Amino acid sequence: MKAAGFTLLELLLVIVLMAVALGVLSFGLGRGLEAARERQALRDIVGALRQARTQSVLSGLPQEVRFDLPGHRFQAPGQALGHWPADLGLQLTTAADLGAAVAFFPDGSSSGGHLLLARGAQAWRIDVGWLLGDVRLQALP
Template sequence: MKSNSNGFTLIELLVVLVILGVMSSLVFVSVGRSITKKRTRLFAQEMVSLCRKARRLAITHGNISTFYISSEERKCWIDKENPIDIPPEMRVEGKGIHELEHGIFGIRFFPDGSSSGGALFLSRDEEPLLAFRVDLLTGLILPMDEEG
């Protein structure tokens, strides 16, 4: 009996389709993770930038400037017009940060460069991302090592 081997069998085609399906789902999961990672990294940079801007505003304008964090609204801001959203997967914890109103915490920066001080710890899915402290005397935003 002579066999005709000019094409692929249905089984071979199904195996290839299953392999392609598995590989494409892995790509989508990987892309989703990288987008989330990028969003949380961008938020961390924006948060540090906002603290630095608040310090700079206090010094240049000669007025107290405050960096606010709302735990209920999941936002942070200097002026209410330009808040940044805290990503849902991001956890923000503070140490030595004063509660100014119910659910609203803040770090104050004074015209002489000093601040009310405190430390902020950012994590995603229980993985620490960034920890920084605001120096009480100088108001500088300084990275912290893992021990705090």
């Protein structure tokens, strides 16, 4: 008569398969969290720029969004300090006399410029129009 049950080899095979599945799942979740942090950082930067423009128009005073490029931080007037992931590169092009900042003026215009953000093969561009102060985000091919 043969006993019912699993052999040690079968049990080890199931454990190995479960470990591989968990490894693949954790890798996928990690990538998903990185992508979510990227999207949130982009939304935060665009939101800070748009909010500064709105505040400038409503208050009648110039407003600046300042960037600390080495510290991966940005600050808009009246808003909490924002951050972007350290492995997300940011390059800012704006008026030379402002330093690392984008200025908005009461008539709705701005100093203009753009921000290039990149991680690996992915890149985004945030354009700030100088005439209307409009802020646009686009993914680059």
